[in-house]
Amino acid sequence: MKKQYAVIGLGRFGGSMVKALSDQGMEVLAIDIDEERVNEFSNIATHAVIADTTDESVLKSLGIRNFQHVVVAIGDNLQASILTTLILKEMGVEKITVKAQNDYHEKVLKKIGADKIIHPERDMGIRIAHQIVSSSVLDYLELSEEHSMVELKASEKMNGKNLIELDIRARFGCNVVAVRRGKEIYVSPQANQSIHQGDILIVIGRDKDINRLEKHMTNES
Structure with missing residues (x-):
């Protein structure tokens, strides 16, 4: 049975969610609540309806x-x-994700029990900033205030070495959870997994440890 999703609000963010899920x-x-927006998604979503969601009976x-x-x-x-x-x-919906406009909005949403709160503009800004600052960072996802997951492009100095030789966990305190090479992906790679220049390492760790690893990867000396 397919999982059922509802998206309330069909602006840029909500609309992109509807398209991606569909x-x-x-x-x-x-x-x-806007008829024009609902009509725009009538052929994309399974169902599209005009409704005022501040009305419990609706x-x-x-x-x-x-x-x-x-x-x-x-x-x-x-x-x-x-x-x-x-x-x-109050109706007992299993999981509620809410887009927050600002920090005040987020505080209120936390108090009333939203399961997940996102700041699309802020989060995208952080991701792009990391990509601009470091040529080795391809993508960035904040997991908490101190921990993140990043996609790092393997540098020349890593070419031909395996994870034992690189010793990333002991030296930098980060965990390589997957390695992507072209269309191939190696999840939970073994210690003898060889790394080629241009491979994508999916790394989880504390922000300060990831930053040290980034600097090491971009320093080719």
Whole structure:
């Protein structure tokens, strides 16, 4: 049985969520108070409806409690975002992800029990900044205030060495959880896994340890 998702708010972020989930073959209910936006996604989502989600009776009529995951992507209307999240929580929705506009909004969402809070613009800014600063960083994902997961491009000095010789965990305190080489991906690589220049290392660790590893990789001396 396919997992069912509902996305409330069909702006740029919510709309991209609907498209991405639909592309993955998921069942998606797209909701917005604006008729024009709903019409735009009527042929993309499984169902697209015009609704005011600050009205509990409306959400009940949509059977929103039956959805395993609801994404609240309401744009500039903080009150609507907060009230919608509160109603969903009181109705017992299994998982609620909410787009936050600012730190104040995030604090309120945490207090009322949102399961996951995201800042798309801030998070994307952080990812791009890491890519700009270091030529070895291909992607970056913040896991907590102190820990991250990054994709690092193996440098020339790593070419032909295996993970035992590189000793990344002992020297830098980071864990290589996967290695990608072209279309091949090696998950939980063995210690004797050889590394070629241009391989992509998926690394998890503390930010300060990852930064040390980045500097080492870009210093070819």
